[in-house]
Amino acid sequence: MTLPDRSAIAAMDASDPMRGLRDAFILPEGEVYLDGNSLGPATHAAQAELARAATQEWAQGLIRSWNSAGWFDLPLHLGDRIGRLVGAAPGQVVVADTTSVNIYKALHAALALRPGRRSIVAESGSFPTDLYIAEGVASTLPGTRLRLEGVDAPRIEDMLDGDVAAVLVNHVNYKTGALRDMAALTARIHQAGALAIWDLCHSAGALPVALDAAEADFAVGCTYKYLNGGPGSPAFIYVATRHQDQARQPLSGWWGHARPFAFETGFQGDPGIRRFQCGTQPMLSMRALKGALEVWDRVDMQALRAKSVALTELFIQLVEGLCAGCGLVLESPRDPALRGSQVAFRHDHAFAVMQALIARGVIGDFRAPATLRFGFTPLYTRHIDVLDAAETLADVLASESWRDPRFALRTAVT
Amino acid sequence: MTLPDRSAIAAMDASDPMRGLRDAFILPEGEVYLDGNSLGPATHAAQAELARAATQEWAQGLIRSWNSAGWFDLPLHLGDRIGRLVGAAPGQVVVADTTSVNIYKALHAALALRPGRRSIVAESGSFPTDLYIAEGVASTLPGTRLRLEGVDAPRIEDMLDGDVAAVLVNHVNYKTGALRDMAALTARIHQAGALAIWDLCHSAGALPVALDAAEADFAVGCTYKYLNGGPGSPAFIYVATRHQDQARQPLSGWWGHARPFAFETGFQGDPGIRRFQCGTQPMLSMRALKGALEVWDRVDMQALRAKSVALTELFIQLVEGLCAGCGLVLESPRDPALRGSQVAFRHDHAFAVMQALIARGVIGDFRAPATLRFGFTPLYTRHIDVLDAAETLADVLASESWRDPRFALRTAVT
Numbered sequence: 001m002t003l004p005d006r007s008a009i010a011a012m013d014a015s016d017p018m019r020g021l022r023d024a025f026i027l028p029e030g031e032v033y034l035d036g037n038s039l040g041p042a043t044h045a046a047q048a049e050l051a052r053a054a055t056q057e058w059a060q061g062l063i064r065s066w067n068s069a070g071w072f073d074l075p076l077h078l079g080d081r082i083g084r085l086v087g088a089a090p091g092q093v094v095v096a097d098t099t100s101v102n103i104y105k106a107l108h109a110a111l112a113l114r115p116g117r118r119s120i121v122a123e124s125g126s127f128p129t130d131l132y133i134a135e136g137v138a139s140t141l142p143g144t145r146l147r148l149e150g151v152d153a154p155r156i157e158d159m160l161d162g163d164v165a166a167v168l169v170n171h172v173n174y175k176t177g178a179l180r181d182m183a184a185l186t187a188r189i190h191q192a193g194a195l196a197i198w199d200l201c202h203s204a205g206a207l208p209v210a211l212d213a214a215e216a217d218f219a220v221g222c223t224y225k226y227l228n229g230g231p232g233s234p235a236f237i238y239v240a241t242r243h244q245d246q247a248r249q250p251l252s253g254w255w256g257h258a259r260p261f262a263f264e265t266g267f268q269g270d271p272g273i274r275r276f277q278c279g280t281q282p283m284l285s286m287r288a289l290k291g292a293l294e295v296w297d298r299v300d301m302q303a304l305r306a307k308s309v310a311l312t313e314l315f316i317q318l319v320e321g322l323c324a325g326c327g328l329v330l331e332s333p334r335d336p337a338l339r340g341s342q343v344a345f346r347h348d349h350a351f352a353v354m355q356a357l358i359a360r361g362v363i364g365d366f367r368a369p370a371t372l373r374f375g376f377t378p379l380y381t382r383h384i385d386v387l388d389a390a391e392t393l394a395d396v397l398a399s400e401s402w403r404d405p406r407f408a409l410r411t412a413v414t
Numbered sequence: 415m416t417l418p419d420r421s422a423i424a425a426m427d428a429s430d431p432m433r434g435l436r437d438a439f440i441l442p443e444g445e446v447y448l449d450g451n452s453l454g455p456a457t458h459a460a461q462a463e464l465a466r467a468a469t470q471e472w473a474q475g476l477i478r479s480w481n482s483a484g485w486f487d488l489p490l491h492l493g494d495r496i497g498r499l500v501g502a503a504p505g506q507v508v509v510a511d512t513t514s515v516n517i518y519k520a521l522h523a524a525l526a527l528r529p530g531r532r533s534i535v536a537e538s539g540s541f542p543t544d545l546y547i548a549e550g551v552a553s554t555l556p557g558t559r560l561r562l563e564g565v566d567a568p569r570i571e572d573m574l575d576g577d578v579a580a581v582l583v584n585h586v587n588y589k590t591g592a593l594r595d596m597a598a599l600t601a602r603i604h605q606a607g608a609l610a611i612w613d614l615c616h617s618a619g620a621l622p623v624a625l626d627a628a629e630a631d632f633a634v635g636c637t638y639k640y641l642n643g644g645p646g647s648p649a650f651i652y653v654a655t656r657h658q659d660q661a662r663q664p665l666s667g668w669w670g671h672a673r674p675f676a677f678e679t680g681f682q683g684d685p686g687i688r689r690f691q692c693g694t695q696p697m698l699s700m701r702a703l704k705g706a707l708e709v710w711d712r713v714d715m716q717a718l719r720a721k722s723v724a725l726t727e728l729f730i731q732l733v734e735g736l737c738a739g740c741g742l743v744l745e746s747p748r749d750p751a752l753r754g755s756q757v758a759f760r761h762d763h764a765f766a767v768m769q770a771l772i773a774r775g776v777i778g779d780f781r782a783p784a785t786l787r788f789g790f791t792p793l794y795t796r797h798i799d800v801l802d803a804a805e806t807l808a809d810v811l812a813s814e815s816w817r818d819p820r821f822a823l824r825t826a827v828t
Binding site for chain 1: 440442447449452453455456461464465467468469471472473474476477478479480485511512513514515518522538541542543545546547549550551553554555562565636638644645646647648649662663664665666667668669670671675676677678679680681692693694695696697698699700702772777779781782
């Protein structure tokens with residue numbers, strides 16, 4: 001099959017209905033940023049909101065801004081804005097804490113809703129913090145077992161016996177980009193009497209998510225990847241309305257109380273989603289997220305998905321065409337219907353190859369032990385960026401420039 | 415006793431060895447801010463650090479800043495800087511999550527270190543989130559009992575039987591400002607075989623704290639009050655070195671792993687204080703805190719305490735002199751050795767009185783059911799501010815201007 005040439009690819013950008021959104025972002029000159037699935041770039045609106053929060057609301061409004069600037073209710077407002085992007089009706093999502101902490105809340109709540117059942121099912125290929133937190137939950141509830149897809153059985157579907165209380169599962173795999181069928185798996189989990197907790201870290205903002213339609217029970221996700229909230233911006237948690245009356249989580253801090261300012265001695269949880277809050281939230285980081293979410297008012301999620309598929313399809317096509325025989329093996333599903341908004345290739349020297357790419361201005365990332373990972377965020381990534389990245393990768397591999405010793409040194413990278 | 419007049423009080427400011435520090439802060443014109451014990455004001459350095467983090471490190475450096483800007487290790491660096499202010503040698507404090515979440519970690523760790531003991535002792539007069547979190551911990555560990563000073567016995571010292579695993583106690587009471595003798599109570603707790611968890615929310619940055627010298631086991635605290643880190647800036651947790659090998663906490667997220675970037679399936683905790691981290695931290699809020707901590711390099715903690723005592727003594731003297739017969743009752747300890755850096759008065763109409771004060775530019779706060787609370791932060795509060803606040807309070811009470819109906823409406827206030 002003939003590869004599209006540069007002019008054909010430029011024409012794709014010219015007719016891209018989302019091309020106007022790129023102007024909302026601040027992107028470094030001369031680089032192709034394909035790591036928005038790790039840390040999304042800043043928008044002008046996020047910078048402006050953050051500056052207003054710091055220089056006006058904090059510095060001038062001081063304590064009054066908890067009310068006058070709407071700080072106290074911001075986790076609920078932002079929760080509803082994210083809810084629209086993940087198919088959740090209002091009142092079911094709150095922005096709070098970290099993804100890890102929210103997984104802890106969701107697992108405890110799910111286990112309490114399924115008394116007598118003692119197993120948590122998760123994926124051995126999960127982003128590890130999900131498993132680490134499940135271990136932590138199990139450590140507080142003796143008898144709880146953590147059973148892993150890929151270790152205890154080949155597929156989650158084969159593990160759903162009557163002991164399973166909760167299934168904690170990633171919508172999109174952080175490494176391969178493999179996309180689960182949320183509705184089908186949730187139905188299967190419910191059929192077995194268990195509850196489904198969806199980790200949306202790599203799908204929220206990357207593709208249409210339909211939590212309510214899929215009848216998901218709980219979900220968690222981060223806001224600093226495809227939602228561009230800024231480094232470490234607070235995470236979110238979804239609790240389906242039908243569970244809110246009964247769901248309990250042990251991080252029962254004052255922000256989850258029905259009357260937080262009555263300073264009562266005993267805890268009485270808010271009847272709604274507020275009960276999944278715990279303590280005072282980092283408002284400066286949260287205000288950057290507020291700004292970051294503005295661009296989404298202009299985004300049609302179906303158009304987002306169409307462009308995402310076009311970008312990842314183009315990248316696979318170009319890389320496989322330009323880099324044939326260079327030792328790359330596609331790790332992502334080839335069928336775009338089974339793939340999120342990222343593409344992974346295995347290479348024996350993936351770490352050094354990625355360092356060489358970064359030195360050339362193509363920013364992707366490495367995932368141990370041997371994965372090159374490229375994220376394609378439809379809001380600002382152009383088709384021409386895909387071509388530039390693929391050509392640079394082909395050149396790095398053909399020239400073996402990655403063998404330069406300066407690319408061998410490993411340091412901590414998120 | 416004759417009250418000092420305005421010129422005598424101005425002379426106190428002229429000879430104040432800390433007077434130069436006020437320039438580090440941004441303070442609204444024409445107001446007296448006595449709520450730094452709820453939300454500390456911004457410093458110029460905090461604003462500058464935040465702007466650099468947002469416009470350079472995030473917007474330009476993107477994912478690389480996790481390493482190049484030192485984001486990943488910042489919680490440890492800031493922990494050590496706070497450690498200096500609370501008497502903790504390096505490697506025992508980390509900045510992470512919220513105070514509530516950190517209380518949860520500390521309580522779980524303490525209970526696990528004292529197997530066979532089932533009681534948590536806390537104070538009925540505690541800031542409520544401490545109690546709510548203790549309830550949450552108890553809910554995950556059946557058989558655990560929460561026993562409260564002021565309900566189950568008059569004093570903590572009377573409750574220390576062989577069933578007590580952990581005592582969770584506030585160094586300074588959030589409402590009255592009552593200050594505990596940390597060394598004496600910790601010794602008594604240890605004598606009973608239990609562990610001491612100190613809540614430093616109202617003492618860190620307010621007065622000298624000596625965690626190591628007192629042989630405290632755990633401590634938690636917030637950074638947005640006297641440490642001026644910004645609204646909701648991340649909290650900190652202290653774990654004494656001697657416990658770090660054995661201490662376990664169930665919020666075992668990837669940031670607490672010994673090798674977070676190896677993406678291993680099983681959790682293996684870092685051997686040091688990192689194990690008390692959980693998930694990705696809000697870096698923008700954390701960078702504001704970094705800037706806020708700069709001013710502390712110029713602060714002598716003994717001088718801080720001397721000025722704090724002078725300010726609170728002066729306020730009590732002036733209020734009791736100027737407002738005699740106006741229905742105010744001192745709720746704080748009269749002996750400054752038993753008092754933190756705040757002063758509380760009870761008044762039957764405290765809510766409306768505080769609203770009237772705020773309308774006149776004197777910013778303190780109300781605490782249910784009937785407390786007027788005034789914080790005196792030595793870094794920027796002048797003696798003349800104390801006089802202005804006392805005179806305004808006297809005028810509001812004498813004129814009964816608080817009876818204006820607009821001051822009666824209660825809204826949520828932190």
